[in-house]
Amino acid sequence: MRADEKGRRPVGLIVQKYGGSSVADADSVKRVARRIVDTHAAGHDVVVIVSAMGDTTDDLLDLAEQVSPQPAARELDMLLTAGERISMAVLAMAIHDLGAEARSYTGSQAGLITDAAHGAARIIDVTPGRIRDAIADRAIPIVAGFQGVAQDTKDITTLGRGGSDTTAVALAAALGADVCEIYTDVDGVFTADPRMVPKARQLHYVTYEEMLDLAAAGAKVLHLRCVEYARRFDLPIHVRSSFSAREGTFVLSETAIAERIAATPEGDKVEQPIISGTAADTNDAKITVVAVPDKPGEAAAIFTALADAGINIDMIVQNVSAATTGRTDVTFTCPQGMAAKAMAALEAVRADIGFEQLLFDDEIAKISLVGAGMRSHPGVSATFFSALADAGVNVEMISTSEIRISVVTRVSAAAEAVRALHTAFGLDADGEAVVYAGTGR
Numbered sequence: 001m002r003a004d005e006k007g008r009r010p011v012g013l014i015v016q017k018y019g020g021s022s023v024a025d026a027d028s029v030k031r032v033a034r035r036i037v038d039t040h041a042a043g044h045d046v047v048v049i050v051s052a053m054g055d056t057t058d059d060l061l062d063l064a065e066q067v068s069p070q071p072a073a074r075e076l077d078m079l080l081t082a083g084e085r086i087s088m089a090v091l092a093m094a095i096h097d098l099g100a101e102a103r104s105y106t107g108s109q110a111g112l113i114t115d116a117a118h119g120a121a122r123i124i125d126v127t128p129g130r131i132r133d134a135i136a137d138r139a140i141p142i143v144a145g146f147q148g149v150a151q152d153t154k155d156i157t158t159l160g161r162g163g164s165d166t167t168a169v170a171l172a173a174a175l176g177a178d179v180c181e182i183y184t185d186v187d188g189v190f191t192a193d194p195r196m197v198p199k200a201r202q203l204h205y206v207t208y209e210e211m212l213d214l215a216a217a218g219a220k221v222l223h224l225r226c227v228e229y230a231r232r233f234d235l236p237i238h239v240r241s242s243f244s245a246r247e248g249t250f251v252l253s254e255t256a257i258a259e260r261i262a263a264t265p266e267g268d269k270v271e272q273p274i275i276s277g278t279a280a281d282t283n284d285a286k287i288t289v290v291a292v293p294d295k296p297g298e299a300a301a302i303f304t305a306l307a308d309a310g311i312n313i314d315m316i317v318q319n320v321s322a323a324t325t326g327r328t329d330v331t332f333t334c335p336q337g338m339a340a341k342a343m344a345a346l347e348a349v350r351a352d353i354g355f356e357q358l359l360f361d362d363e364i365a366k367i368s369l370v371g372a373g374m375r376s377h378p379g380v381s382a383t384f385f386s387a388l389a390d391a392g393v394n395v396e397m398i399s400t401s402e403i404r405i406s407v408v409t410r411v412s413a414a415a416e417a418v419r420a421l422h423t424a425f426g427l428d429a430d431g432e433a434v435v436y437a438g439t440g441r
Protein backbone atom coordinates (compact mmCIF):
# COMPACT_ATOMS: atom_id res chain seq x y z
CA MET A 1 0.00 0.00 0.00
CA ARG A 2 1.24 3.51 -0.71
CA ALA A 3 1.44 6.31 1.89
CA ASP A 4 -1.02 9.22 1.80
CA GLU A 5 0.01 12.77 0.82
CA LYS A 6 1.30 13.59 4.27
CA GLY A 7 3.11 10.28 4.45
CA ARG A 8 1.18 9.11 7.49
CA ARG A 9 -1.21 6.25 7.05
CA PRO A 10 -0.74 3.57 4.43
CA VAL A 11 -3.58 3.77 1.95
CA GLY A 12 -4.45 1.53 -0.91
CA LEU A 13 -7.06 0.33 -3.32
CA ILE A 14 -9.67 -1.76 -1.58
CA VAL A 15 -12.36 -3.71 -3.40
CA GLN A 16 -15.39 -4.42 -1.20
CA LYS A 17 -18.12 -6.87 -2.14
CA TYR A 18 -21.41 -6.85 -0.25
CA GLY A 19 -23.62 -9.94 -0.45
CA GLY A 20 -27.40 -9.96 -0.63
CA SER A 21 -27.91 -10.29 3.12
CA SER A 22 -25.75 -7.20 3.73
CA VAL A 23 -28.01 -5.05 1.52
CA ALA A 24 -31.33 -6.76 2.24
CA ASP A 25 -33.38 -3.60 2.89
CA ALA A 26 -33.18 0.20 2.90
CA ASP A 27 -31.62 0.39 6.37
CA SER A 28 -28.96 -2.18 5.47
CA VAL A 29 -28.14 -0.23 2.32
CA LYS A 30 -27.59 2.90 4.43
CA ARG A 31 -25.47 0.99 6.94
CA VAL A 32 -23.26 -0.38 4.15
CA ALA A 33 -23.03 3.09 2.59
CA ARG A 34 -21.68 4.42 5.90
CA ARG A 35 -19.02 1.74 5.99
CA ILE A 36 -17.93 2.47 2.41
CA VAL A 37 -17.76 6.21 3.02
CA ASP A 38 -15.71 5.67 6.20
CA THR A 39 -13.17 3.53 4.32
CA HIS A 40 -12.99 6.14 1.58
CA ALA A 41 -12.62 8.99 4.08
CA ALA A 42 -9.67 7.15 5.63
CA GLY A 43 -7.86 7.89 2.37
CA HIS A 44 -8.35 4.61 0.52
CA ASP A 45 -9.62 4.24 -2.99
CA VAL A 46 -12.69 2.02 -2.81
CA VAL A 47 -14.43 0.01 -5.51
CA VAL A 48 -17.67 -1.69 -4.48
CA ILE A 49 -19.39 -4.76 -5.93
CA VAL A 50 -22.97 -5.50 -4.85
CA SER A 51 -25.25 -8.51 -5.00
CA ALA A 52 -29.01 -8.31 -5.41
CA MET A 53 -30.93 -7.27 -2.29
CA GLY A 54 -31.91 -10.20 -0.04
CA ASP A 55 -33.77 -12.90 -1.95
CA THR A 56 -34.28 -10.82 -5.09
CA THR A 57 -32.56 -13.30 -7.40
CA ASP A 58 -34.76 -16.15 -6.15
CA ASP A 59 -37.85 -13.97 -6.53
CA LEU A 60 -36.90 -13.12 -10.11
CA LEU A 61 -36.36 -16.82 -10.86
CA ASP A 62 -39.82 -17.59 -9.44
CA LEU A 63 -41.32 -14.88 -11.58
CA ALA A 64 -39.68 -16.25 -14.71
CA GLU A 65 -40.97 -19.73 -13.90
CA GLN A 66 -44.52 -18.44 -13.54
CA VAL A 67 -44.31 -16.78 -16.92
CA SER A 68 -42.53 -19.53 -18.81
CA PRO A 69 -41.68 -23.12 -17.87
CA GLN A 70 -38.43 -22.98 -19.80
CA PRO A 71 -37.41 -19.35 -20.16
CA ALA A 72 -34.97 -18.45 -22.93
CA ALA A 73 -31.49 -18.31 -21.39
CA ARG A 74 -30.69 -14.91 -22.89
CA GLU A 75 -33.82 -13.35 -21.43
CA LEU A 76 -33.41 -15.04 -18.07
CA ASP A 77 -29.94 -13.50 -17.77
CA MET A 78 -31.33 -10.09 -18.70
CA LEU A 79 -33.97 -10.49 -16.00
CA LEU A 80 -31.61 -11.68 -13.26
CA THR A 81 -29.09 -8.88 -13.79
CA ALA A 82 -31.86 -6.45 -12.82
CA GLY A 83 -31.46 -7.53 -9.18
CA GLU A 84 -27.90 -6.25 -8.93
CA ARG A 85 -28.81 -3.08 -10.82
CA ILE A 86 -31.33 -2.18 -8.15
CA SER A 87 -28.69 -2.60 -5.43
CA MET A 88 -26.04 -0.56 -7.19
CA ALA A 89 -28.35 2.35 -7.86
CA VAL A 90 -29.79 2.61 -4.34
CA LEU A 91 -26.38 2.16 -2.76
CA ALA A 92 -24.99 5.01 -4.88
CA MET A 93 -27.91 7.18 -3.75
CA ALA A 94 -27.23 6.41 -0.09
CA ILE A 95 -23.56 7.29 -0.52
CA HIS A 96 -24.45 10.63 -2.13
CA ASP A 97 -26.54 11.45 0.92
CA LEU A 98 -23.46 10.94 3.08
CA GLY A 99 -21.63 13.57 1.04
CA ALA A 100 -19.39 11.36 -1.11
CA GLU A 101 -19.57 10.80 -4.84
CA ALA A 102 -20.57 7.34 -6.05
CA ARG A 103 -21.20 6.16 -9.62
CA SER A 104 -23.00 2.94 -10.41
CA TYR A 105 -22.00 0.70 -13.34
CA THR A 106 -23.45 -2.47 -14.80
CA GLY A 107 -21.04 -5.36 -15.30
CA SER A 108 -20.91 -4.52 -18.97
CA GLN A 109 -20.07 -0.87 -18.29
CA ALA A 110 -17.39 -1.95 -15.83
CA GLY A 111 -15.71 -4.02 -18.56
CA LEU A 112 -16.56 -7.56 -17.48
CA ILE A 113 -16.27 -9.43 -20.77
CA THR A 114 -17.47 -13.03 -20.77
CA ASP A 115 -18.11 -15.94 -23.07
CA ALA A 116 -21.69 -16.48 -24.23
CA ALA A 117 -22.62 -19.34 -21.86
CA HIS A 118 -25.80 -17.84 -20.40
CA GLY A 119 -26.34 -18.67 -16.75
CA ALA A 120 -22.76 -19.83 -16.24
CA ALA A 121 -20.63 -17.41 -18.24
CA ARG A 122 -16.87 -17.28 -17.74
CA ILE A 123 -14.96 -14.04 -17.54
CA ILE A 124 -12.51 -13.87 -20.42
CA ASP A 125 -11.34 -10.26 -20.10
CA VAL A 126 -11.69 -7.30 -17.75
CA THR A 127 -11.37 -3.81 -19.22
CA PRO A 128 -12.23 -1.48 -16.35
CA GLY A 129 -11.47 1.85 -18.04
CA ARG A 130 -14.51 3.62 -16.64
CA ILE A 131 -13.77 2.29 -13.15
CA ARG A 132 -10.21 3.65 -13.34
CA ASP A 133 -11.55 7.03 -14.48
CA ALA A 134 -13.97 7.15 -11.57
CA ILE A 135 -11.19 6.31 -9.10
CA ALA A 136 -9.02 9.05 -10.62
CA ASP A 137 -11.86 11.49 -9.92
CA ARG A 138 -11.98 10.25 -6.28
CA ALA A 139 -15.48 8.93 -6.92
CA ILE A 140 -16.59 5.55 -5.57
CA PRO A 141 -17.55 3.14 -8.36
CA ILE A 142 -20.38 0.76 -7.46
CA VAL A 143 -20.45 -2.25 -9.78
CA ALA A 144 -23.31 -4.71 -10.25
CA GLY A 145 -22.03 -8.18 -9.42
CA PHE A 146 -22.61 -11.52 -11.14
CA GLN A 147 -22.92 -10.17 -14.68
CA GLY A 148 -21.03 -9.24 -17.80
CA VAL A 149 -21.38 -8.90 -21.54
CA ALA A 150 -20.55 -11.62 -24.06
CA GLN A 151 -17.62 -10.74 -26.30
CA ASP A 152 -19.13 -12.24 -29.46
CA THR A 153 -22.86 -11.74 -29.17
CA LYS A 154 -22.80 -8.56 -27.04
CA ASP A 155 -25.62 -10.07 -25.00
CA ILE A 156 -25.86 -9.64 -21.23
CA THR A 157 -24.69 -12.71 -19.31
CA THR A 158 -24.64 -13.94 -15.71
CA LEU A 159 -21.82 -15.84 -14.03
CA GLY A 160 -23.92 -18.41 -12.13
CA ARG A 161 -25.43 -18.28 -8.64
CA GLY A 162 -23.17 -16.60 -6.12
CA GLY A 163 -21.15 -15.06 -8.95
CA SER A 164 -20.71 -11.60 -7.42
CA ASP A 165 -17.69 -12.89 -5.47
CA THR A 166 -16.06 -13.68 -8.79
CA THR A 167 -16.87 -10.24 -10.18
CA ALA A 168 -15.18 -8.72 -7.14
CA VAL A 169 -12.02 -10.79 -7.37
CA ALA A 170 -11.75 -10.35 -11.15
CA LEU A 171 -12.06 -6.57 -10.86
CA ALA A 172 -9.67 -6.48 -7.90
CA ALA A 173 -7.08 -8.41 -9.90
CA ALA A 174 -7.52 -6.23 -13.00
CA LEU A 175 -7.21 -3.04 -10.95
CA GLY A 176 -4.23 -4.32 -8.94
CA ALA A 177 -6.11 -3.88 -5.65
CA ASP A 178 -4.35 -4.54 -2.36
CA VAL A 179 -7.16 -6.68 -1.04
CA CYS A 180 -10.63 -7.90 -1.97
CA GLU A 181 -12.95 -7.76 1.03
CA ILE A 182 -15.97 -10.05 0.83
CA TYR A 183 -18.68 -8.92 3.24
CA THR A 184 -21.15 -11.52 4.41
CA ASP A 185 -23.41 -12.29 7.37
CA VAL A 186 -20.91 -14.24 9.47
CA ASP A 187 -17.52 -13.10 10.75
CA GLY A 188 -15.43 -15.08 8.28
CA VAL A 189 -14.65 -18.62 7.23
CA PHE A 190 -15.50 -21.15 9.93
CA THR A 191 -14.49 -24.73 10.62
CA ALA A 192 -18.11 -25.67 9.79
CA ASP A 193 -21.27 -23.87 8.75
CA PRO A 194 -22.21 -22.10 12.02
CA ARG A 195 -25.87 -22.65 11.15
CA MET A 196 -25.26 -26.41 11.37
CA VAL A 197 -22.51 -26.51 14.01
CA PRO A 198 -22.96 -23.74 16.61
CA LYS A 199 -19.51 -24.53 18.05
CA ALA A 200 -17.84 -23.75 14.73
CA ARG A 201 -14.63 -21.77 15.13
CA GLN A 202 -13.53 -18.86 12.96
CA LEU A 203 -10.29 -19.32 11.01
CA HIS A 204 -7.76 -16.48 10.86
CA TYR A 205 -6.11 -17.80 7.73
CA VAL A 206 -6.97 -20.37 5.12
CA THR A 207 -4.95 -21.23 2.01
CA TYR A 208 -6.38 -20.91 -1.49
CA GLU A 209 -6.13 -24.70 -1.86
CA GLU A 210 -8.06 -25.37 1.34
CA MET A 211 -10.67 -22.76 0.42
CA LEU A 212 -11.07 -24.35 -3.03
CA ASP A 213 -11.69 -27.75 -1.49
CA LEU A 214 -14.05 -26.26 1.10
CA ALA A 215 -15.99 -24.40 -1.60
CA ALA A 216 -16.14 -27.51 -3.79
CA ALA A 217 -17.29 -29.47 -0.74
CA GLY A 218 -20.31 -27.20 -0.36
CA ALA A 219 -19.10 -24.49 2.04
CA LYS A 220 -21.25 -21.58 0.88
CA VAL A 221 -19.07 -18.74 2.08
CA LEU A 222 -17.17 -18.14 -1.19
CA HIS A 223 -17.90 -18.92 -4.84
CA LEU A 224 -15.53 -21.61 -6.15
CA ARG A 225 -14.47 -19.67 -9.22
CA CYS A 226 -13.64 -16.58 -7.21
CA VAL A 227 -11.11 -18.60 -5.21
CA GLU A 228 -9.58 -20.07 -8.39
CA TYR A 229 -9.27 -16.57 -9.75
CA ALA A 230 -7.70 -15.17 -6.56
CA ARG A 231 -5.18 -18.00 -6.46
CA ARG A 232 -4.19 -17.41 -10.07
CA PHE A 233 -3.46 -13.73 -9.32
CA ASP A 234 -2.24 -14.28 -5.74
CA LEU A 235 -4.84 -11.74 -4.63
CA PRO A 236 -5.56 -11.58 -0.87
CA ILE A 237 -9.22 -12.13 0.04
CA HIS A 238 -10.55 -10.93 3.38
CA VAL A 239 -13.90 -12.55 4.26
CA ARG A 240 -15.66 -10.59 7.01
CA SER A 241 -19.01 -9.47 8.32
CA SER A 242 -20.73 -6.25 7.30
CA PHE A 243 -22.57 -6.41 10.63
CA SER A 244 -19.47 -6.07 12.84
CA ALA A 245 -16.07 -4.37 12.78
CA ARG A 246 -14.18 -7.56 13.60
CA GLU A 247 -11.32 -8.82 11.52
CA GLY A 248 -12.42 -11.80 9.45
CA THR A 249 -10.56 -14.59 7.65
CA PHE A 250 -7.73 -14.04 5.18
CA VAL A 251 -7.54 -16.36 2.18
CA LEU A 252 -3.91 -16.35 1.02
CA SER A 253 -1.12 -18.52 -0.37
CA GLU A 254 0.66 -20.85 2.04
CA THR A 255 3.77 -18.66 1.79
CA ALA A 256 1.89 -15.46 2.54
CA ILE A 257 0.27 -17.05 5.59
CA ALA A 258 3.64 -18.24 6.90
CA GLU A 259 5.05 -14.72 6.43
CA ARG A 260 2.15 -13.08 8.23
CA ILE A 261 2.35 -15.50 11.15
CA ALA A 262 6.13 -15.12 11.42
CA ALA A 263 5.69 -11.34 11.61
CA THR A 264 3.53 -11.58 14.76
CA PRO A 265 5.21 -11.48 18.21
CA GLU A 266 4.37 -15.08 19.03
CA GLY A 267 4.94 -16.11 15.39
CA ASP A 268 7.54 -18.81 16.00
CA LYS A 269 5.26 -20.65 18.40
CA VAL A 270 2.20 -20.79 16.18
CA GLU A 271 1.56 -24.02 14.32
CA GLN A 272 -0.98 -24.09 11.50
CA PRO A 273 -3.82 -26.51 12.32
CA ILE A 274 -3.92 -29.87 10.53
CA ILE A 275 -7.59 -29.57 9.69
CA SER A 276 -9.13 -26.33 8.50
CA GLY A 277 -12.75 -27.36 8.31
CA THR A 278 -15.72 -29.50 7.46
CA ALA A 279 -18.55 -29.00 5.00
CA ALA A 280 -21.83 -30.58 4.03
CA ASP A 281 -23.35 -30.42 0.58
CA THR A 282 -26.98 -31.49 0.24
CA ASN A 283 -27.42 -30.39 -3.36
CA ASP A 284 -26.12 -33.49 -5.10
CA ALA A 285 -27.91 -36.54 -6.43
CA LYS A 286 -26.58 -40.07 -6.83
CA ILE A 287 -27.15 -42.09 -10.00
CA THR A 288 -26.30 -45.78 -10.32
CA VAL A 289 -25.89 -47.46 -13.69
CA VAL A 290 -26.80 -51.06 -12.92
CA ALA A 291 -25.15 -54.12 -14.48
CA VAL A 292 -22.76 -52.55 -16.93
CA PRO A 293 -20.86 -55.16 -18.99
CA ASP A 294 -17.37 -55.27 -17.46
CA LYS A 295 -15.19 -54.68 -20.49
CA PRO A 296 -12.86 -51.90 -21.68
CA GLY A 297 -14.56 -48.73 -22.92
CA GLU A 298 -17.79 -48.97 -20.95
CA ALA A 299 -16.90 -46.30 -18.39
CA ALA A 300 -15.66 -44.11 -21.23
CA ALA A 301 -19.01 -44.53 -23.02
CA ILE A 302 -20.98 -43.61 -19.89
CA PHE A 303 -18.95 -40.54 -19.03
CA THR A 304 -18.69 -39.37 -22.63
CA ALA A 305 -22.49 -39.39 -22.86
CA LEU A 306 -22.65 -37.36 -19.65
CA ALA A 307 -19.94 -34.95 -20.78
CA ASP A 308 -21.73 -34.37 -24.08
CA ALA A 309 -24.83 -33.45 -22.09
CA GLY A 310 -22.79 -30.93 -20.08
CA ILE A 311 -23.12 -32.75 -16.74
CA ASN A 312 -20.60 -31.97 -13.97
CA ILE A 313 -19.65 -35.23 -12.28
CA ASP A 314 -18.33 -35.23 -8.75
CA MET A 315 -17.69 -38.63 -7.13
CA ILE A 316 -17.46 -41.92 -9.03
CA VAL A 317 -17.45 -45.47 -7.66
CA GLN A 318 -17.29 -48.72 -9.60
CA ASN A 319 -18.16 -51.94 -7.80
CA VAL A 320 -16.10 -55.10 -8.15
CA SER A 321 -17.82 -57.03 -10.90
CA ALA A 322 -19.78 -60.12 -10.00
CA ALA A 323 -17.79 -63.15 -11.20
CA THR A 324 -20.93 -64.96 -12.36
CA THR A 325 -22.38 -62.21 -14.54
CA GLY A 326 -19.28 -60.30 -15.64
CA ARG A 327 -21.23 -57.14 -14.95
CA THR A 328 -20.64 -54.24 -12.57
CA ASP A 329 -22.44 -51.16 -11.19
CA VAL A 330 -21.13 -47.66 -11.74
CA THR A 331 -22.33 -44.97 -9.34
CA PHE A 332 -21.66 -41.24 -9.60
CA THR A 333 -22.91 -37.98 -8.09
CA CYS A 334 -23.84 -34.77 -9.87
CA PRO A 335 -25.73 -31.58 -8.93
CA GLN A 336 -29.46 -32.29 -8.38
CA GLY A 337 -30.31 -29.65 -10.97
CA MET A 338 -28.53 -31.70 -13.65
CA ALA A 339 -29.80 -35.13 -12.61
CA ALA A 340 -32.80 -35.28 -14.94
CA LYS A 341 -30.61 -34.38 -17.90
CA ALA A 342 -28.05 -36.98 -16.83
CA MET A 343 -30.71 -39.71 -16.62
CA ALA A 344 -32.01 -38.80 -20.07
CA ALA A 345 -28.51 -38.78 -21.58
CA LEU A 346 -27.84 -42.27 -20.18
CA GLU A 347 -31.23 -43.66 -21.24
CA ALA A 348 -30.34 -42.61 -24.77
CA VAL A 349 -27.24 -44.84 -24.80
CA ARG A 350 -28.68 -47.74 -22.78
CA ALA A 351 -28.94 -50.13 -25.75
CA ASP A 352 -25.42 -49.29 -26.98
CA ILE A 353 -23.81 -49.77 -23.59
CA GLY A 354 -26.05 -52.63 -22.58
CA PHE A 355 -26.62 -51.81 -18.92
CA GLU A 356 -29.78 -52.99 -17.18
CA GLN A 357 -31.27 -50.00 -15.40
CA LEU A 358 -30.67 -46.61 -13.76
CA LEU A 359 -31.24 -45.86 -10.07
CA PHE A 360 -31.77 -42.32 -8.86
CA ASP A 361 -31.37 -41.02 -5.30
CA ASP A 362 -31.44 -37.40 -4.18
CA GLU A 363 -31.67 -38.07 -0.43
CA ILE A 364 -27.91 -37.88 -0.06
CA ALA A 365 -25.37 -35.50 1.45
CA LYS A 366 -21.67 -35.13 0.78
CA ILE A 367 -19.67 -34.62 3.96
CA SER A 368 -16.08 -33.41 3.69
CA LEU A 369 -13.07 -32.75 5.87
CA VAL A 370 -10.38 -30.40 4.52
CA GLY A 371 -6.91 -29.54 5.76
CA ALA A 372 -3.47 -29.00 4.25
CA GLY A 373 -1.97 -30.81 7.26
CA MET A 374 -3.47 -34.11 6.04
CA ARG A 375 -0.57 -34.45 3.63
CA SER A 376 1.90 -34.95 6.45
CA HIS A 377 -0.16 -36.35 9.33
CA PRO A 378 -1.05 -40.03 9.42
CA GLY A 379 -4.21 -41.26 11.10
CA VAL A 380 -6.62 -38.68 9.72
CA SER A 381 -8.68 -41.31 7.86
CA ALA A 382 -8.79 -43.56 10.91
CA THR A 383 -10.16 -40.76 13.10
CA PHE A 384 -12.56 -39.73 10.34
CA PHE A 385 -14.19 -43.14 9.87
CA SER A 386 -14.19 -43.97 13.59
CA ALA A 387 -16.02 -40.73 14.34
CA LEU A 388 -18.70 -41.53 11.76
CA ALA A 389 -19.00 -45.11 12.97
CA ASP A 390 -19.41 -43.98 16.59
CA ALA A 391 -22.14 -41.58 15.46
CA GLY A 392 -23.88 -44.43 13.64
CA VAL A 393 -23.48 -42.79 10.23
CA ASN A 394 -23.38 -45.17 7.27
CA VAL A 395 -20.92 -44.32 4.47
CA GLU A 396 -22.09 -44.94 0.89
CA MET A 397 -19.26 -43.53 -1.22
CA ILE A 398 -15.76 -42.24 -0.51
CA SER A 399 -13.46 -39.93 -2.42
CA THR A 400 -10.24 -38.20 -1.41
CA SER A 401 -7.76 -35.61 -2.62
CA GLU A 402 -4.40 -34.79 -1.09
CA ILE A 403 -6.03 -32.46 1.43
CA ARG A 404 -9.67 -33.66 1.55
CA ILE A 405 -11.77 -36.69 2.49
CA SER A 406 -15.40 -36.76 1.32
CA VAL A 407 -18.12 -39.31 1.88
CA VAL A 408 -21.71 -39.67 0.78
CA THR A 409 -24.26 -40.35 3.54
CA ARG A 410 -28.05 -40.17 3.90
CA VAL A 411 -29.12 -36.51 3.95
CA SER A 412 -30.88 -37.15 7.27
CA ALA A 413 -27.49 -37.97 8.84
CA ALA A 414 -25.65 -34.92 7.48
CA ALA A 415 -25.77 -32.62 10.51
CA GLU A 416 -24.94 -35.46 12.88
CA ALA A 417 -21.97 -36.50 10.72
CA VAL A 418 -20.53 -33.00 10.50
CA ARG A 419 -20.87 -32.43 14.24
CA ALA A 420 -19.20 -35.77 15.00
CA LEU A 421 -16.22 -34.95 12.75
CA HIS A 422 -15.97 -31.43 14.14
CA THR A 423 -15.68 -32.79 17.67
CA ALA A 424 -13.39 -35.70 16.76
CA PHE A 425 -10.86 -33.37 15.16
CA GLY A 426 -10.86 -31.00 18.12
CA LEU A 427 -12.41 -28.13 16.19
CA ASP A 428 -15.18 -27.24 18.68
CA ALA A 429 -14.93 -23.70 20.05
CA ASP A 430 -15.81 -22.78 23.64
CA GLY A 431 -18.48 -20.28 22.67
CA GLU A 432 -21.12 -20.17 19.96
CA ALA A 433 -20.55 -18.56 16.58
CA VAL A 434 -22.59 -15.48 15.68
CA VAL A 435 -24.86 -15.58 12.64
CA TYR A 436 -26.00 -12.03 11.85
CA ALA A 437 -28.51 -12.79 9.10
CA GLY A 438 -30.13 -15.74 7.47
CA THR A 439 -28.97 -16.54 4.00
CA GLY A 440 -25.26 -17.24 4.15
CA ARG A 441 -24.41 -14.76 1.40
Ligand code: ASP
Binds near residue numbers: 052058
Ligand atom coordinates in the same frame (compact mmCIF):
# COMPACT_ATOMS: atom_id res chain seq x y z
N1 ASP B 1 -27.55 -12.42 -6.78
C1 ASP B 1 -26.88 -13.56 -7.32
C2 ASP B 1 -27.31 -14.81 -6.58
O1 ASP B 1 -28.09 -14.73 -5.66
C3 ASP B 1 -25.40 -13.40 -7.33
C4 ASP B 1 -24.76 -13.29 -5.97
O2 ASP B 1 -25.43 -13.08 -4.98
O3 ASP B 1 -23.53 -13.38 -5.91
O4 ASP B 1 -26.87 -15.87 -6.91
Ligand code: MG
Binds near residue numbers: 020051057162
Ligand atom coordinates in the same frame (compact mmCIF):
# COMPACT_ATOMS: atom_id res chain seq x y z
MG1 MG C 1 -27.43 -13.39 -3.75
